[in-house]
Amino acid sequence: MAYLPNGADERRQMLEVIGAASVEELFTSVPERLRHPVMDLPEPLAEQDLVGELERLAARNRPLGTLDSFLGAGVYRRYIPAIVRAAIARPEFYTAYTPYQAEASQGTLQTIFEFQSMICELTGLDVANASLYDGATAAAEAVMMAVAQTGRNRVVAAGDLHPETLAVIRTYGRGRGVEVVTTEDVSGTVGAGDACAVVALPGFLGTVAEIAPVAEAARTVGAISICCADPIACGLLTPPGDLGFDIAVGDGQPLGIPPSFGGPHVGFMAVRQELMRRMPGRLVGLTHDRDGRRAYALTLQAREQHIRREKATSNICTNHALTALAATVYMARMGGAGIRRVAEISVQRAHALAAGLTALDGFELAQPDRPYLWEFALRVPGDAETFATALRRQGIVAGLPLGRVDPVRHQQLLVCCTETTSPASLDRYVEAASRSGHPLPVSA
Amino acid sequence: MNGAIEPRTQGEPGPAPEWAGEEPLVFELGGDLGVAPREVEVGVTTRPLAALLPGVALRAAPPAFPAVPEPVLARHLGRLARRNHNLHQGIYPLGSCTMKYNPVVDEELARLAGFADIHPYQDPGDVQGALELMWELERLLCEITGMARISLQPAAGAHGEWTGLRMIQAYHAARGDTHRSRVLIPDSAHGTNPASATLAGLEVVTIRSNPDGTVDVADVARHLDSRVAAIMMTNPNTLGVFEKDVLEIARIAHAAGALLYYDGANLNALVGLARPGDMGFDVVHLNLHKTFSTPHGGGGPGSGPVGVTEALTAFLPLPTVERDGSRYLLDHDRPLSIGKVRSYYGNFGMLVRAYAYIRAYGSSISEVAENAVLNARYLQSRLRGIFPMAVTSESMHEFVATTKGSRVAGLRALDVAKRLLDYGVYAPTAYFPTTVPEALMFEPTETESKRSLDLLADVCAAIVAEAERDLDHLRSAPHETPVSRVDEVEAARRPVLRWRPVE
Numbered sequence: 033m034a035y036l037p038n039g040a041d042e043r044r045q046m047l048e049v050i051g052a053a054s055v056e057e058l059f060t061s062v063p064e065r066l067r068h069p070v071m072d073l074p075e076p077l078a079e080q081d082l083v084g085e086l087e088r089l090a091a092r093n094r095p096l097g098t099l100d101s102f103l104g105a106g107v108y109r110r111y112i113p114a115i116v117r118a119a120i121a122r123p124e125f126y127t128a129y130t131p132y133q134a135e136a137s138q139g140t141l142q143t144i145f146e147f148q149s150m151i152c153e154l155t156g157l158d159v160a161n162a163s164l165y166d167g168a169t170a171a172a173e174a175v176m177m178a179v180a181q182t183g184r185n186r187v188v189a190a191g192d193l194h195p196e197t198l199a200v201i202r203t204y205g206r207g208r209g210v211e212v213v214t215t216e217d218v219s220g221t222v223g224a225g226d227a228c229a230v231v232a233l234p235g236f237l238g239t240v241a242e243i244a245p246v247a248e249a250a251r252t253v254g255a256i257s258i259c260c261a262d263p264i265a266c267g268l269l270t271p272p273g274d275l276g277f278d279i280a281v282g283d284g285q286p287l288g289i290p291p292s293f294g295g296p297h298v299g300f301m302a303v304r305q306e307l308m309r310r311m312p313g314r315l316v317g318l319t320h321d322r323d324g325r326r327a328y329a330l331t332l333q334a335r336e337q338h339i340r341r342e343k344a345t346s347n348i349c350t351n352h353a354l355t356a357l358a359a360t361v362y363m364a365r366m367g368g369a370g371i372r373r374v375a376e377i378s379v380q381r382a383h384a385l386a387a388g389l390t391a392l393d394g395f396e397l398a399q400p401d402r403p404y405l406w407e408f409a410l411r412v413p414g415d416a417e418t419f420a421t422a423l424r425r426q427g428i429v430a431g432l433p434l435g436r437v438d439p440v441r442h443q444q445l446l447v448c449c450t451e452t453t454s455p456a457s458l459d460r461y462v463e464a465a466s467r468s469g470h471p472l473p474v475s476a
Numbered sequence: 477m478n479g480a481i482e483p484r485t486q487g488e489p490g491p492a493p494e495w496a497g498e499e500p501l502v503f504e505l506g507g508d509l510g511v512a513p514r515e516v517e518v519g520v521t522t523r524p525l526a527a528l529l530p531g532v533a534l535r536a537a538p539p540a541f542p543a544v545p546e547p548v549l550a551r552h553l554g555r556l557a558r559r560n561h562n563l564h565q566g567i568y569p570l571g572s573c574t575m576k577y578n579p580v581v582d583e584e585l586a587r588l589a590g591f592a593d594i595h596p597y598q599d600p601g602d603v604q605g606a607l608e609l610m611w612e613l614e615r616l617l618c619e620i621t622g623m624a625r626i627s628l629q630p631a632a633g634a635h636g637e638w639t640g641l642r643m644i645q646a647y648h649a650a651r652g653d654t655h656r657s658r659v660l661i662p663d664s665a666h667g668t669n670p671a672s673a674t675l676a677g678l679e680v681v682t683i684r685s686n687p688d689g690t691v692d693v694a695d696v697a698r699h700l701d702s703r704v705a706a707i708m709m710t711n712p713n714t715l716g717v718f719e720k721d722v723l724e725i726a727r728i729a730h731a732a733g734a735l736l737y738y739d740g741a742n743l744n745a746l747v748g749l750a751r752p753g754d755m756g757f758d759v760v761h762l763n764l765h766k767t768f769s770t771p772h773g774g775g776g777p778g779s780g781p782v783g784v785t786e787a788l789t790a791f792l793p794l795p796t797v798e799r800d801g802s803r804y805l806l807d808h809d810r811p812l813s814i815g816k817v818r819s820y821y822g823n824f825g826m827l828v829r830a831y832a833y834i835r836a837y838g839s840s841i842s843e844v845a846e847n848a849v850l851n852a853r854y855l856q857s858r859l860r861g862i863f864p865m866a867v868t869s870e871s872m873h874e875f876v877a878t879t880k881g882s883r884v885a886g887l888r889a890l891d892v893a894k895r896l897l898d899y900g901v902y903a904p905t906a907y908f909p910t911t912v913p914e915a916l917m918f919e920p921t922e923t924e925s926k927r928s929l930d931l932l933a934d935v936c937a938a939i940v941a942e943a944e945r946d947l948d949h950l951r952s953a954p955h956e957t958p959v960s961r962v963d964e965v966e967a968a969r970r971p972v973l974r975w976r977p978v979e
Contacts, residue, residue: 058872059750062718069750071839074838075839086585086832087590089606094602095589095594096595103597105597117587118550125557125560129775129902134962135954135957135958137559138559139558142499149974150502166818169819199816207638269533274535290592295822321962322960329964331964334968338666347674352773352775353774354774369509372535372538373512384521424599429599454519455520
């Protein structure tokens, strides 16, 4: 009875109108031997008990807000203005469906149009879609677009793409016979047989490489250039469109979406005008109503699965509209200037932390010659997992031990700062690191 | 009271209520370009960016959208919110979409810091509660579907379909059965089925439906050969009709070496009452945002877990959640896996909501299906005299009506759909399935009261009566919504997909 409105009387009246003696009679089209399987399910819970059970599980996790966290690696703890949460908590937004009936869905449609517009401004490209699942699948969709556009099936990807992004591109590609090669020298590798060149801004280890030549090299051989970009970085750096890229994709999680153990986040994609009709997913367009007023509607649906079926540009249907709304409200509240400010604070803090840590004996930057934004690979004395475990006991999440991604880097940590990593926590990190060679006080 | 602004009525001059006019875009709301909201102090010794980022090209100017002042932004969002139909306002009878009420408590629970503020790369020892929840949810969904294992990773139904098909391909390949490149898909299937097959690199063969709306077994048999990797089915199908021959189809599919795929979009008709696993399905995807009540969010995020029989567990995407004694962990070491299908472990926030929803019902979860079917059959009974039905077979949680052959010649599904909006009722799914002309597909779900169903039936009757009198008024509907009928042709012909500053 958890969420059911009709009482016994109403159900009886309804059965009468149907002309059935019982609810069971409504299921006679299901073969009897399939009906009422034996299932091992727990007793129903009252709301209060339900809250108790979920709070018990939540209490078995250690939220980042209770720790000094320097973990990033694709998922960032950034400050979320309260109005973002207030907006996505409104039932008018969170309980609505995909806006098929435009006249009763102008709220969702207009916010998507705003999302598309701001993503275009952020990436420096012409057209953005309504959202995709996450940064990794957005990159895979971009690669599939390039394969369809060029009729070629080899992908040249930078070795410093996020490992999860690279893995997802490979899974998407495998079904379609697409080969993925990785290299440190994308512009020197991409050739006339390649569908696309894919690079990251910044790279997985936080560094910024000179990627404009990749876009140029790809154009020269008729391949599509794809940039996997951090949206906050786009507020500070010359954006992918201005660098000459055909497609920018990325994860919008830093734009007002909590880490949430990895999802739901939101994928974004922006492209040059020429690629508009190859895009996957929903697009909202500006139009007018019968009375000439500005109005919005889903458009160019001839690309999509519900119209084109097996000939669609993608299979995506449900996307990530509500997390895209969070990103929309975040961008609108922060403005382009606010996003740049947050990026600057993050850069300053990361460099201050790096300076503090590398002043200690045995600590150094793993890539000292490469400029980085707010993440850096730190070489620690000894094993990085051991170091991280020691700091974790003191409530410090020291970063991602990179041996998990690449065994060669077992002495390295990927360390991240944002505007939520306080100056005091930076000091605690340096202090704890300075003592890490010595026996540590054991605490829970 | 003097000075109160009356709602505008048709044709009368006078000030319009604020929500009825055009709503400015965020770019037009004011706020100075280039000015950031107050931020925290940096708090560390700073150096010029040029020194910290040598050789890195910085943007000449910040992105060109303003920081909208909070009071202005709050009203903007408030006004936009009023322009959305939603489940706290009225019925949303979209067929195949299962727009059931989303429990408010689930929203609160997903926002607990212990769920929302945890990082996918935290040490497993710091996220045991999250892993336990995922492990338990997998068990509950296995019980409900009759599958051996379930991956919680796919982000949506279509993503689950593609993931399932990739596993089917891996299964055949691992057996050295490398020529199975086709998928049989009924003509009434959701568009995502053939689109997912194409994305997986499979060729689609369309199977005919019988006049009663079910899959034509003879047509399946005709196409079943050693090239067929899988048959995709929705059960009950998109007409809301239980596939009476499903056991026979499973038998001949398996005899021919093909696997059977279950599109779980319509599981709400059967949840707790019958299981796809018992019907012979090998791979099953679920839509947590349909059957298990996670909100649709205006088009996602959803969640599309995919379940498999024992024979396919080796191919599940990376990673899986495992239990070792009382400890939960992520297993990335699965050599036969199809690989990663997305980043991290799934739309965890949606998993929290679905887990809470299932625990609220627990062993009484069959009440969902019972009431979903009762509501749909009741609504259908009420509508029988108003619209012809697409098929005569008994439907379950949804049904398809048509305006073709109704009392009013020339009555179109589109016009009924648009006029419904004037009554504060969202339109049913129109023009789907494509096998039915002028289709109106109703799915009320179990969370609608009898009163709400009666209102919908009464409104439909009023609309048809109105159409008999004045079809033109219907054709120009809606009249009472924040905007009148939207010109979708203009939107497609001259695509304007972003705001641009006026030069």
